[in-house]
Amino acid sequence: MTSANTGTEMGSFASRFNLQQYVVYLGFLAIFLFFAFMLRDSGFLTVRNLSNIVLQTAPVTIMAIGLVFVMSAGEIDLSIGSIVAVSALAAAVTIASYGMAAGIVAGLGAGILIGLINGALVAYVRLPSFLVTLATMGLFAGVSRSMTDLRSISVTNEAFTGFFGSGSLLGVPSLIWWTVIAITIGHLVYRETRFGAHVLATGDNARAASVSGISVPKIRLAVLTISGGLAGLAGLLYAGRLQAAKYTLGETDLMTVIAAVIVGGTLLNGGKGSIVGALVGSLMMGMLNNGLILMGLSVSDQMIVRGLIILTAVAVSLRDKSR
Amino acid sequence: MNPSAPILQLQDIRKHFGGLTAIENFSLEVFPGEIVALVGDNGAGKSTLVKIISGVHPPSSGTITIEGKPVTMSNATMGRAHGIEVVYQDLALADQQTVYMNMFLGREPLNRIGLLDRRRMIAETEKLVKELDVRIPSAHATIRDLSGGQRQGVAIARATHWASKLILLDEPTAALGVAETARVETIVQSLKQRNVGILIISHSLDQVFKLSDRICVLRRGKQIGVRETRKTDKNEIIAMITGLQQQ
Ligand SMILES: Nc1ncnc2c1ncn2[C@@H]1O[C@H](COP(=O)(O)OP(=O)(O)OP(=O)(O)O)[C@@H](O)[C@H]1O
Ligand SMILES: [Mg+2]
Numbered sequence: 001m002t003s004a005n006t007g008t009e010m011g012s013f014a015s016r017f018n019l020q021q022y023v024v025y026l027g028f029l030a031i032f033l034f035f036a037f038m039l040r041d042s043g044f045l046t047v048r049n050l051s052n053i054v055l056q057t058a059p060v061t062i063m064a065i066g067l068v069f070v071m072s073a074g075e076i077d078l079s080i081g082s083i084v085a086v087s088a089l090a091a092a093v094t095i096a097s098y099g100m101a102a103g104i105v106a107g108l109g110a111g112i113l114i115g116l117i118n119g120a121l122v123a124y125v126r127l128p129s130f131l132v133t134l135a136t137m138g139l140f141a142g143v144s145r146s147m148t149d150l151r152s153i154s155v156t157n158e159a160f161t162g163f164f165g166s167g168s169l170l171g172v173p174s175l176i177w178w179t180v181i182a183i184t185i186g187h188l189v190y191r192e193t194r195f196g197a198h199v200l201a202t203g204d205n206a207r208a209a210s211v212s213g214i215s216v217p218k219i220r221l222a223v224l225t226i227s228g229g230l231a232g233l234a235g236l237l238y239a240g241r242l243q244a245a246k247y248t249l250g251e252t253d254l255m256t257v258i259a260a261v262i263v264g265g266t267l268l269n270g271g272k273g274s275i276v277g278a279l280v281g282s283l284m285m286g287m288l289n290n291g292l293i294l295m296g297l298s299v300s301d302q303m304i305v306r307g308l309i310i311l312t313a314v315a316v317s318l319r320d321k322s323r
Numbered sequence: 324m325n326p327s328a329p330i331l332q333l334q335d336i337r338k339h340f341g342g343l344t345a346i347e348n349f350s351l352e353v354f355p356g357e358i359v360a361l362v363g364d365n366g367a368g369k370s371t372l373v374k375i376i377s378g379v380h381p382p383s384s385g386t387i388t389i390e391g392k393p394v395t396m397s398n399a400t401m402g403r404a405h406g407i408e409v410v411y412q413d414l415a416l417a418d419q420q421t422v423y424m425n426m427f428l429g430r431e432p433l434n435r436i437g438l439l440d441r442r443r444m445i446a447e448t449e450k451l452v453k454e455l456d457v458r459i460p461s462a463h464a465t466i467r468d469l470s471g472g473q474r475q476g477v478a479i480a481r482a483t484h485w486a487s488k489l490i491l492l493d494e495p496t497a498a499l500g501v502a503e504t505a506r507v508e509t510i511v512q513s514l515k516q517r518n519v520g521i522l523i524i525s526h527s528l529d530q531v532f533k534l535s536d537r538i539c540v541l542r543r544g545k546q547i548g549v550r551e552t553r554k555t556d557k558n559e560i561i562a563m564i565t566g567l568q569q570q
Contacts, residue, residue: 192438194431197420201428204417211379211415212429213400271419 023316024264024277028284035291042294049290051173055241057286058175059084059234059250063257064264064278065186066227071261072190073223074203074270075129079118079137080231080257084250085144087111087235091160092153092245100160107239108232114140115228119221129224137254144247152246155239164240178237179279182230187275199223203270255310256285263313328391330355330488330520331376336385338371338544345371346544349385353489353520358511360531360552361524363541363564369524370412372541373491376522377409378402389488406487406519412494414478418467422459423448425466426481451480455510472503479510483517490514492523496530508534528557540564 035044043049063080070077091107118136122129155161167174190196201209202219210216231250239245262268263284264277288309292302329352338346346368353359361369374380376387378396386393389405396402399409416425423444424431434440448462457476459469466474475495482490492511496504511534514521525531531538532552540547540563547563 188438194433194439197424197431197439198429200420201417201424204419205415207413208415208417208428211399211409211411213403214429267419271417 023313024280024284027263027313028280028287031284031287031291035287035294039291039294044291044294049294051176053286053290054179054283055173055175056290057282058179058241059237060253060256060260060285061179061279061282062182062230062234062237063227063253064260064282065182065275066223066230067257067261068186068190068264068266068273068275068278069199069223070129070227071266071268072203072270072273073199073219074206075122075220075223076133077115077118077129077224077227077231078133078254079114079140080227080234081250081252081254082137082140082144083111083114083228083231084235084238084253085245085247086114086140086147087232088239088245088249089144089147089153089235089247091236091239092155093148095155095157095160096153100157100163103157103160104236107236108229111232111235112225112229115225115231116221118228119224122224123217123220129220133224141247141251148247150247152244154244156243161240161243164236165243166241175237175241178233182233183275183279190273190275195219195222200271200273203272205271255306257282259306259310259313260285262310327354329353329388330390331522332386332388333376334386334388336372336375336382336387338368338375338380339383344544346375346382349541349546351539351546351549353522355488355518355520356515357537358515358521358523358535360535360538361522361541362526362528362531362538362560366543367541368544369541370493373409373493373522373524376402376489377407377491378405403485406485407489407491408482408486410475410478410482410490410492410495412497414474416466416474416478419465421462422452422464422466422469422477423462425477426451426462426484428481430485447484448480451484452476455480455483455513457510458506470503472499472506475499475503475507476510479507479514483514486519489520489522492521494524494526497526504530528560531560532557542566 066080067077087107087110090110091103094106095103114136118129118133121127121132163174165174169177198209198214198219201212201214202216206216235249238249260281261278264274264281266273266278288306289302292305297305331353333349333351336346336349337344349372351359361372363369371380375382377399378401379399381397388394394405396405417428426448427444432440432443445462452459452462455476457473457480459473459476466477469477479495495511496507499507508530511521511523523534535552537549537551538555538560539549540560542564550559
């Protein structure tokens with residue numbers, strides 16, 4: 001029995017070891033060392049700069065958790081950027097007249113509601129999530145613009161901005177708390193619950209899941225709702241940190257989130273993914289942003305470099321799949 | 324319990340798809356520990372019959388009786404609740420998940436705090452794999468890393484684990500090579516000792532004669548007849564399948 005167990009462990013280690021599993025950590029390390037060396041005199045390695053990176057990536061990390069669930073189920077959510085803006089604006093407008101609690105409900109509620117709409121159209125009307133969320137991305141980008149006539153709404157409620165942005169607890173900034181809590185819960189749900197297993201099975205082989213008694217439509221509805229809710233939370237974090245909400249919030253996050261998730265080892269076609277990987281992917285994207293700015297690259301050059309890195313990540317991800 | 328009572332009884336089963344009659348007047352009994360082979364040409368209605376028994380397609384008329392109790396089923400979950408398991412032609416495995424997760428797909432055991440009980444899934448998978456002599460590297464192996472025969476072994480092991488009454492196998496060796504076919508046949512034969520009823524669909528008459536106790540022939544939805552395997556021969560079965568007299 002002992003020898004059989006050892007065999008099992010060896011087998012599991014061998015089957016789990018592949019390049020894709022570790023590329024995110026290696027990539028993270030490589031980029032970190034590169035910047036640490038290149039920018040040693042530009043303040044990259046200061047505690048202040050490094051903690052800033054973590055604070056800035058919090059909303060992207062939160063969205064990435066939702067997208068890991070969505071992509072693992074074989075779907076995609078392109079609307080998260082628009083949800084961020086709608087949620088942040090809904091919260092900001094509501095806080096001004098009804099206070100913090102109502103603002104949180106409005107912000108999260110908007111995200112969950114849009115997620116439910118996406119999910120219902122995908123699960124029960126059986127439209128492809130790519131098209132549904134492409135449409136709602138445009139639709140709610142319009143809604144966020146018309147909500148406040150393109151104006152920025154400031155958020156002055158200090159309890160709110162402390163809770164979601166600049167505050168801290170036990171000396172740890174609240175944005176780091178949000179990141180740690182969301183990653184921990186997300187990882188547990190994804191790896192250790194029946195729901196997580198059913199999400200993976202659905203993305204892997206929907207027919208097999210269905211004949212095994214898994215309600216595939218419910219899983220599709222659930223993952224898109226989770227993604228909407230988490231994008232709503234990301235909207236609250238932006239509003240809290242910037243003490244304002246505007247339709248431009250989240251506008252450019254979609255590509256960063258998708259990149260973080262894919263670099264983190266989640267397959268585009270579903271059936272396999274990692275929440276912790278998405279966190280590392282998100283930090284890597286944040287570090288890249290920060291380092292490229294410190295290096296003095298122009299905005300267009302930053303975009304080109306980031307695009308190339310995403311391409312590399314996708315190539316590695318697909319290479320593993322066809323193994 | 325009476326050992327000679329049938330585990331499954333089908334009486335006057337009919338199935339229409341719109342105007343098409345896929346199955347007419349089908350009646351069959353399957354006993355515990357017995358292997359019944361279902362043969363017939365392409366489109367004869369064999370897979371449809373499996374879907375009727377497993378609950379995927381409710382019959383248009385007729386009765387299904389399991390251990391003496393008439394049942395009505397409207398989906399596969401209800402078939403499974405009655406102790407009926409199916410090894411589908413495409414296996415219905417989640418390729419990127421582990422063997423043990425596939426074994427428990429949709430029925431994962433939970434521990435005291437409500438999280439997946441992986442230790443139990445792995446232990447039970449290893450035990451079953453050993454019992455059935457399915458040669459896979461480990462319970463942790465990913466399905467896509469397995470050979471066709473190993474996958475088939477996993478699908479059969481899963482059905483065996485959950486079936487308390489009846490296992491339906493839809494062409495379990497259609498895609499396999501000679502050696503892997505032999506292995507699957509050995510596994511199917513070993514299932515008899517578990518005292519469940521087995522209904523196997525196959526286009527290989529050699530296999531049918533090797534494995535089955537009785538053979539049921541279907542032609543264009545009609546039941547042509549049931550024969551005891553040791554009292555018939557290939558010529559008779561071929562004549563029944565094709566509707567042409569031999570010699
Ligand atoms: N869902 C369905 N809707 C309409 N017709 C169907 C459906 N399923 C099966 N049929 C028809 O019922 C008949 C029997 O099909 P079935 O799949 O049971 O054949 P089979 O005996 O399993 O054939 P094969 O050996 O090729 O697998 C065929 O004419 C088929 O077209
Ligand atoms: Mg068939």
